[in-house]
Amino acid sequence: MTRRSLTLLFLVVLLTTAGARSMLRAQQDAPDLVLSNGKIITVDDRFTIAQAVAVKGERIVAVGSNQEIDRLAGPNTRKIDLRGRAVTPGLIDNHMHLLRGGTTWQWEVRWDGIGSRKQALELLRTRAAALKPGEWVFNLGGWAIEQFADDKRPFTREELDQVVPNNPVLLQASYREAYLNSQALKVLGISETATPDAAVVRDGAGKPTGRILEAGFRQLVGKLPTHQRAEVEASTRLMIGDLNKAGLTTFGSAGCEADVLPIYQQWAAEGKLNVRVFCITSPGGQGDQLLPRIAQMKLFQGDNYIDQTFYGESVLGALHDPMFVRTSDPKPEELAQWRKIATEIAKARLPLHVHANLTNTISAFLDQIEEIHKEYPIKNLRWTLAHVNQLNASHLERMKKLGMYAAVHPWAVINGGINHEVFGDAAEDMAALRTIQNSGIMWGFGSDGTRANQILPFTTLAWAVTGKMVGGAKVLRDTQTISREDALIAFTRRNAFFVFQEDNLGSIQPGKLADLVVLDRDYLTIPADQIRDIRPVMTMIGGRVAYDAEKDSPKLRAQNSK
Numbered sequence: 428m429t430r431r432s433l434t435l436l437f438l439v440v441l442l443t444t445a446g447a448r449s450m451l452r453a454q455q456d457a458p459d460l461v462l463s464n465g466k467i468i469t470v471d472d473r474f475t476i477a478q479a480v481a482v483k484g485e486r487i488v489a490v491g492s493n494q495e496i497d498r499l500a501g502p503n504t505r506k507i508d509l510r511g512r513a514v515t516p517g518l519i520d521n522h523m524h525l526l527r528g529g530t531t532w533q534w535e536v537r538w539d540g541i542g543s544r545k546q547a548l549e550l551l552r553t554r555a556a557a558l559k560p561g562e563w564v565f566n567l568g569g570w571a572i573e574q575f576a577d578d579k580r581p582f583t584r585e586e587l588d589q590v591v592p593n594n595p596v597l598l599q600a601s602y603r604e605a606y607l608n609s610q611a612l613k614v615l616g617i618s619e620t621a622t623p624d625a626a627v628v629r630d631g632a633g634k635p636t637g638r639i640l641e642a643g644f645r646q647l648v649g650k651l652p653t654h655q656r657a658e659v660e661a662s663t664r665l666m667i668g669d670l671n672k673a674g675l676t677t678f679g680s681a682g683c684e685a686d687v688l689p690i691y692q693q694w695a696a697e698g699k700l701n702v703r704v705f706c707i708t709s710p711g712g713q714g715d716q717l718l719p720r721i722a723q724m725k726l727f728q729g730d731n732y733i734d735q736t737f738y739g740e741s742v743l744g745a746l747h748d749p750m751f752v753r754t755s756d757p758k759p760e761e762l763a764q765w766r767k768i769a770t771e772i773a774k775a776r777l778p779l780h781v782h783a784n785l786t787n788t789i790s791a792f793l794d795q796i797e798e799i800h801k802e803y804p805i806k807n808l809r810w811t812l813a814h815v816n817q818l819n820a821s822h823l824e825r826m827k828k829l830g831m832y833a834a835v836h837p838w839a840v841i842n843g844g845i846n847h848e849v850f851g852d853a854a855e856d857m858a859a860l861r862t863i864q865n866s867g868i869m870w871g872f873g874s875d876g877t878r879a880n881q882i883l884p885f886t887t888l889a890w891a892v893t894g895k896m897v898g899g900a901k902v903l904r905d906t907q908t909i910s911r912e913d914a915l916i917a918f919t920r921r922n923a924f925f926v927f928q929e930d931n932l933g934s935i936q937p938g939k940l941a942d943l944v945v946l947d948r949d950y951l952t953i954p955a956d957q958i959r960d961i962r963p964v965m966t967m968i969g970g971r972v973a974y975d976a977e978k979d980s981p982k983l984r985a986q987n988s989k
């Protein structure tokens with residue numbers, strides 16, 4: 428062999444190996460999944476609309492036109508044709524009592540988004556039919572009687588007896604009152620003749636009507652049966668399926684109960700946790716017990732599935748606003764105690780997410796925080812006022828100066844009717860959405876479900892855009908509604924900041940986690956009154972399909988189709 432042919436052979440070998448290697452690399456670099464031919468509402472900073480997304484592992488690797496993305500596909504890339512459907516980032520609820528919700532979900536007759544009394548009663552009937560006589564039929568909030576477009580009168584025991592004759596019934600309407608049938612009155616030991624219990628509403632003859640006022644129903648709810656871990660686990664799984672079906676992928680979780688959290692941790696370890704959970708908790712205890720525990724709190728020890736991110740949601744129980752009280756009057760000694768605790772939180776440089784709803788409470792908290800801030804700056808700690816249904820422009824100015832956030836939890840989505848009764852016309856500014864949006868403050872949506880509110884994000888988005896609560900009654904004035912784009916941003920990109928995941932979540936962009944929702948219709952262009960009817964057809968978390976309408980039929984879906 429001549430030197431020349433040797434060189435040639437060497438070159439051929441070299442080129443072939445390199446070719447094979449680069450082909451192999453192309454295959455390895457190719458996305459696992461391509462979704463194309465859609466309307467990708469990326470919710471990036473410029474609110475870009477794209478056609479296709481490529482996913483590799485748990486992350487988004489490319490977003491662009493069909494041609495740009497299709498070109499990346501390798502022989503093993505799975506392809507999903509979106510057939511023109513809209514896709515949004517996975518929806519984030521910045522404040523839900525997630526873990527507690529799972530402990531009762533399976534046994535509750537949920538009325539999230541149900542605008543008809545007839546349909547609600549039908550769901551009770553169906554539930555009772557699936558039970559043995561004597562077993563409880565109940566729900567724990569997430570609805571209010573004013574959401575029923577066909578009849579807003581309180582339930583009577585006779586009406587409930589007719590629908591469910593052989594089982595005790597307890598229905599908790601928001602945090603306002605409860606309705607019982609005759610069996611429940613009996614089982615709970617409520618006397619048929621007059622007693623001094625003012626929470627039990629009675630007719631002229633002293634007979635209980637089945638209606639129990641706020642002062643009394645919590646105690647009754649405490650008497651419902653509890654469940655063992657295996658049952659709670661099954662119930663939690665069912666709830667997460669329903670949340671995914673609603674398009675939800677991530678939660679700020681108010682209270683991460685120590686007896687339930689291990690269920691989530693186990694699923695996370697097995698790679699099958701279908702929600703991301705960011706806990707808002709406090710160490711517990713009061714006064715001298717509590718203070719030293721604050722500095723010992725260790726946040727941010729987790730990952731992008733489970734982590735502990737905020738101190739909350741209460742600093743001092745005495746200053747925890749109730750839901751349906753016209754005004755609050757925080758006492759100086761209570762505020763002094765509040766400040767002592769909040770100072771420790773600032774000193775430990777912990778993020779704070781605190782329940783603050785009524786205008787006087789918000790003002791009083793800001794007075795304290797402004798003083799604390801002088802000694803222990805809280806800027807960049809993401810201190811957040813939560814619920815804020817009575818937040819106003821002057822509060823917003825003060826909060827912006829402090830670098831604070833507003834977690835907006837519009838109880839009006841179910842409570843708009845009650846709010847009007849309690850607060851009069853001021854209810855039409857609760858929450859003052861456009862004032863908040865225009866202030867430029869960092870804000871995001873949460874539900875505060877599963878008891879204080881319904882949990883369906885498109886029902887909340889519909890309220891934000893149209894001002895209408897469940898059932899269609901107008902409860903927010905037109906000057907306070909916001910655009911669909913701003914409302915969606917508050918459920919995604921901005922909410923990512925409320926779970927400290929802005930680098931990972933909240934928009935469909937290369938490098939972020941592949942949490943996506945494919946919708947059955949286009950949120951941006953359908954008539955506003957149809958926003959509440961949007962149904963996700965697929966929900967993906969970290970590149971895994973968590974919900975697929977063609978395969979899964981969790982509880983709410985089964986309910987709603989009946």
Ligand SMILES: [Zn+2]
Nearest residue numbers: 740782814875
């Ligand atoms: Zn709260």
